[in-house]
Amino acid sequence: MLNDLARQTRTMLFLQMLGPAIAIGSFFGIADEHWGVVLTLFCLGLLVTVGWGVGVLVWTRRVDRAFKTVLTSAGEQLVTGRVTGVPVPGRVVRRRTAAGRPAYLASTPSAIAGPAAVLVVTVLADDGPRRVGALVPATIGLEKRDAPVAVLLHPDEREAAVVDDRVTPEQVAAIAADPRWESAALPTDRTVGGGYLPMLGCALLGLASGLGLDLLVVALAT
Secondary structure (H helix, E strand, O other): OOOOOHHHHHHHHHHHHHHHHHHHHHHHHHOOOHHHHHHHHHHHHHHHHHHHHHHHHHHHHHHHHHHHHHHHHHHHHHHHHOOOOOOEEEEEEEEEEOOOOEEOOOOOOOOOEEEEEEEEEEEEEEOEEEEEEEEOOOOOOOOOOOOOEEEEOOOOOOOEEOOOOOOHHHHHHHOOOHHHHHHHHOOOHHHOOHHHHHHHHHHHHHHHHHHHHHHHHHHHHH
């Protein structure tokens, strides 16, 4: 969900360009006055575009809901002591809303009621840097990107953690000054998405596929 979005991103970009390309390329048939072909291809392009939009919306909501369910279960296990968290230094990437979800902090042995948020954090784990999510109280403050934060990693769910609010200001300062933030290969939006060039390539492939389909259909109709 957080560390490998390459397949989803590339598929989304391909389909995002495929629909408009089919709709625009339908006008190749105007020169030969294949109006039925033009209308059919144009409607097909619109259908693909609408289907892409609905599919992205549904998929995003389902994945987001499933991920927050994992964070809820993992947070409950960590704060109640059913599993032992692994302490690691982290830095904030972004926050997301988590309406209706409980929040968790290491100092509280149970769920915290009230508005919650998902904190996406880059952590310096023993097996390499990665991104994790943690459900925190919406009022906790940690909003600034790259803000240092201590977290407890779930031993089984690789992308789940709980914020450790028991650390001292000195420990937070040490997290911020950790030299690995400058030397380690940290995950970024580009790397988790599979890289900008592959993304561009999939978008262009969608464009070429749509236009190529139109040219083929127009040629067969001639």
